[in-house]
Each structure stands twice: as structure tokens, then as C-alpha cells.
Amino acid sequence: MEGRVNAVNTNDFEKTLRQLSPLDDQAVEEIAEIAPALDDAAKDRIEALCEKKMRLETMNTANQIHAEGVTNITRTQWYRPVMTTAACLLLAAGIGGAILLGNHRPAVTPPVSTDVPATTEATTENTSTEPLPNDLSMEDLRSMMDQNVRCVDYFLLLNGVSYNSEDLGDDTHETETDAFASYAEMKEYVYSVFCDDFAEELLNGNGGVHYLEVDGKFCVKPRTVLDGVSFSEDWYSYEITNPASVDENTVTFDVTVNRTYDDGEKIPATYVCKAIRESDGWRLEKLYGYDEPQINGLYLEDLRNLMYRNLDCLEAFVTTPLFHKGEDLGVGIYEVDSDQFVSYDALESYVYSTYCDEFANELLTSYPCGYALYSEYDGKFCIQPASVFDYSYPEEDWKNFEITNPAAMGDYMIVFDVTGLRSVATGEECGCTCKAIRESDGWRLEKMYGYTKPESSTSDLNGFAEEGILHELVENSMQIHGNYTLKSEPLSGTTLHEIDLSNNFDLSLKFWDAASFRELVESTFTPEVAQWVLNDCIFKIVDDKLYIDEAKVAYEQGALVDWTRFDIEVQSVEKIGNEQVCTFRAVATDDSNFQFPDTTLEDRTEYFTATSSDEHGWLLSIKPEHLVK
């Protein structure tokens, strides 16, 4: 049993907590009741998913072909597809290079055809000044692009390929298509259209629908790959222009298709295509189609990713510092406990790949944004939380942000707007203008966005975070003031009674014994007031036990008002030396179930003063009226 003495060590305990699930059915039911995870927005999402799946099923059912007892699902229409960010990136990185003429915005209207087009309405116009090689005519280029159109259908839209509903594992289904008799035939076809490197990439499923052979069967993983793309392209009518020989083995030409955006606006998109001579003929360099517009060589998706990284940093440094293990290492810092960033190096590298060096350095070495400072201490990844006072910023909800109006400012800068943010405090929509800068090894944000650095001398105290803190202080204070059922027998020779926890241990009780009471008091009041609350108020600690002095209890006071719901109204904030002094009042709200009808506003109002210092944050600094007996 040696060693079991330390059995409940911090690491094991954390590990156990992290492996809390799977729990038994009863526990899971209780969890769902105690801590429901889904808000209305999540329920809306689930409802929308259900409706979509049912719609899709209905349509598939309508298109079912029955053969020998198995159900074939044929995607006769292209639904707005679902693409992961990764797939999108692959597409962006691997396929095409569109230049959208006249307007930068993403694109869609679904092509509805199910059949591979036998012919297209392609038109060609040779405006080249360089003659094409002898073995490549405009007709050849058109023929190559016709094959490109087929591959857009097969690999991007999953059109014209039906498949068996039976899952052979890992969402792999046998194809039921006349287009190709076997996987080998498709492979041969792809190699005959594209250069070898790209053909191999495409057949491996990178950037497109993955076709494969399983046990000799021609199979497909029927994922769709264009989610997030907000446009459609009409590849049944394209135009080839500007063919030009770059050298004897390379020809470039522009292919223009009509793009239709969600709102119906049509804008032509031009792809700069390349045909390359291989040993046995001409091939396309890659698949062209559904490529997002670029600004200064950067895709919108890359800008979005930069902003997601900004959001991660905003959370880690400002709004939601990484969890720590709670044990002060003795110098005011704590070991980080995070799956998101497992080491200081990981965090540092993330920051440097998100922001320009100058800002990254500032973020990592000082408190430019007010909350957390990370470091490596004694080989451990540590956090040094700043005082709560520092983080007075307007918090914003970044769930649905959008990037709009991206514009190149020279070759090394892109300016864009981020819209769709909501102020958490006021609910008002807000946004910001951001800058991305091209550095030697990629694009970075100029600085952190979504955060307003607090003015150190300001007397304004309207920020959400501070109000939340004041709210909690009042809540703590009111708990101490609350009425409790006492055990009937007092401590011998005194008027001190223990609290009858069996009658009082309700869900919102913030303290339950002497230690938790002391902790609550010390984190609520300044040391002087805390001393008074601990020694002279209605509570008394004797021999590490918590008692209520019945002689000091005035049950009637405050009993008329329910203090579980109240608003904070800040009246003034003054800066005195290094401290701020905030005078505010708490007003119990009208919707209480327990208020007596004849209470006045004054009955429902308590006045407070709180002091804030860098060292301690906000603490109540005068004796609250309701505790003065």
C-alpha cells in the first residue's frame, strides 16, 4: 500500500476528472438535467440539420432505383454542399487559380444536371500573339476543358455518380454508375486529363471526392467538398481566351465562366489555365473550378483562418485565459492545464504565426491586452493572471463574424472589415477594420482585434466584466445577509447557533462551513470590512465552526425582498491614487416571486462602495447596510 498515501495527487485527480465519461445512464440523465448543454441556438442548429436530412431523404427516396434488393442512392441534384475547412483549404491550395473580375466575393447556384455533358457551349477566341504549338489546336484546348467539366462534376459536385447505400466501412460505398466500368478505368481517365502529379493527388482524395477500389469494387466516399463556397459556376458554358505558348511544353489560356452568387448576382470568373506537354500528349496542370477569389495571393479562407487564430489568442490572453491547476508555484504563477496549448513553445509559435513579430513579442512579454501573461517556469508552462481590474474591455461575441470588403493596399497589405460581431454587454452589432501584413514567410495580422485596451486613467466603469464582478460581490454579500434556519440548541452558554444545513443547503448556497465562509468573506470585502464581518457581524467562528449569533439576527430586516435577482447601477467611479472607488447601488428586480407588493424602490435598493486596486481587484469597501445591526 506504499504510495497510496499520495494516491490523490493532482495529476491523477485531473486525469480522473477528464475521464469522467462514460457514466451510467442515471448519471447521464442527471447531467442533462443539472447542466443542460444546448442553448436555443444549438437547438435551432439541430432542428435545421434534422429538417435538412429529412428533406434529403425524401428526395433521395424519390430518386431511388431498386435493384436486387439493395437501395441505390443517386444524387440527382447538387445540394449546397458541405465542405470542411480542411477540404476547402486543400481546394484553395491545390486546385485552380481564379481571378474574379471586377468584384471580390465568394460564390453559388447549384448546377442541376445529373448527366455528364456530352457537349458544352464553349466558345473560343484566339487572341494570342504567340502561335500555339503545332500539336495543340484551339479545338484541343476546348476538348481538354470539356474533360475538366466532367471532372468538376465527378470530383467537386459528385454529379453523375450514383452509389449503393450499403456502407462498406468508413462511409465507403460501391458506385453504381455507367460513367466508368471500374476504378482502373476512372484512374486511366484521370491520368489522361491531368498531369501525373495532380492526377495522383486527385485520386488520393485530396481536394475532391475520393474514389477508390475496395476488394475489387469501384467505390466512392460520397462526401461533398464545397461547403462554405457561396457561389455556383456554370461550366456548361465557358469561354476560352488568350491562349499563349509560354515555352514549347507549356501553354496558358484563360477560361471564363459565369459565377452566380447567393443573391443572384452574376459575375464572370476567369481561370488562368495551363496545359502541359507530357511524354504522350497534352494534359491540364490541374482541375479548374470553384476556386475562391484571391487578394494579393491570399484566399478569403486564409483571412478567416487568421481571424480564427486571432480569436484563439484573444481568448487565451484576454477573455478566457487558459485553465490552470490552481496551485500557486510560489511566485504568483500557476501551471497551465490546457489541451489547446500543451507547452509554452506551442503558444509562442501560434502567436508568432498569427501576428506580426512586433505585436507578438509585446503580447508574449507584457500585458498589452490586460489579462494573462504566459511563461516557462521551472520547465513548466505557466500563467500569471493579471488582476481582474485590468481587463476592462468591451467583450464581443465572435460566433458569426464575416469578412467583408477585403482590399489590397499594395502588395504587402490587405485591409478588410470584420462584421457580424455583437457586443455582449449591449447586444449591438459591431465590427472592426483589420490589417493583414505580408511577412517573409506568410501573412500575419498587424495586432490583436476584438479588444479595446483600457484607458488606465479612465473613470468610466460601464464594461460588462466589471459589472459582472460587482454583481458577484453583491450576491456574496447578500448570501451572508440571507436568513438561515438555525439548529435549535445554541452553543452552551451563548446565543450562537449552528446553521441547520439540512434545511439550508440549497443549490445556490455559497458557503457551508467556517472555511468556505471565511473564503467568501475575504474575497468579497476589503480586509478591514472582512475583519468586521468575521468578528462583529451576525456570524461567528468558534473552534473552526461557523455559528450565527441569534442575538444579532434581525430577521425582519430585508425579509421583504428577494435578492436573488437584482440590477447593478453604477453611480460614480473616482480614481484615487492607484485605486478606483466605485459607488453603486443594487436594485432587486420587480420580477421576484417573493416580493411583497407594497415594497418601495428604496426597500429594494442597497448602496455599496467598492474599491479596486491592481493587487486585489474589486472588493466591497464599506460595511454593507444590510449587515449593520
Added chain:
Amino acid sequence: MTDAQWYELMQTDPKKGRRALIDQYSNLVYAIVLNKLKNCASREDIEDCVSDVFVEIFRNTEKYTPQSGTLKGYLSTIAKRTAVDAWRKLTYRQNATSYLEEDEGLILIADDDPEETVSGKMQKQRLWDVIKGLGEPDTSIIIRQYFYEQTAKEIGKALSMTADAVQKRSVRARARMKKILEADYGRKGECCEY
């Protein structure tokens, strides 16, 4: 809403009925699915699986009548089955040695000693009892932090607290839990290795 009322609503206004069922039971279904898929699925996968459960119910509305049992039980059963299917799908590629024991809803490692597993179950039960005993909001914070794996900010939003307050309460709650479990160990002197 009672089971019979829901059944009736599905006959008269299926769309409203579907939404009502999601409103009433999505949290339960989410918890069941998460309980099975937590270690192998993203939040999106889990929501997708939750929607599969409801689609399954909506597709087979006629199979359920109030006489055939409680809606909650029916839903829970389908949720567990669907989650197991999703688990199989998601872990197909992994060279997993584990398997799902569907009836008990436990993921057992193939080479686990059964007695260890029983002991593990007891520990989990005790841990769960301790979490419940923390009182609110600490119970919710710990559940959200460790079961749902929410961030302090998300937890704060759900519980109308600041992220900082969540952080502080979480640290205190864990310290209390540790103390209680240590006391457990002190009393029993056995099988309480947390």
C-alpha cells in the same frame, strides 16, 4: 408536455411536434451521445449524431405510441444505439482494441481486468456523487468543464458568471473534491485511487 400530448401534436402539426421534442429532449440526447462519443468525435460530429437520433424518431413516429412505453425511454434507447453506430463509424480507421459494451454503455478496453473495470465504475460513481454534492454552481461548472469540455467563457455565459469567477470556483471546487476524496481514502484505505 406529456408523451400523449406530443403524440397528438405530431398528428396535428408535425413540424411543431418535432421542435417540441427537440426542445424537451435534446439536452438528454446530447448528453447520451456525448457520453459515448466524447473521446472520438468533434462537437459537430456529436450534434450531427444528435440530429440523426431525432431524424430516426421523426421517421418512425408511427412506431411509437404512448402505450408502448415512455417517450424518454424510447428516445434514450435510440440515442444509445445511434451513438454506438456513430462510434463504430468514427473509430473504424483507428486500430482500436476497445469495443463498446452496448447494454451497459461502457467502453471497455479489451485486455482490461473485469475487476478493475468494476472498481473503475465504483470510482466513477463516487466521483459523480462528490460532484453532485458540491452544490451549485460548482456542480454545473465541473460538469461543464470536464464532461462537456466547455471553456470558462462558455461556462460563464451559460451560468451568467464571468469567466474569471468560473475559473476561481472551478479551482476551489476541485480542491474541495480532492479533499473529500482524500478523506474517503483515509477512511477506507483501499481502492480509492483517483
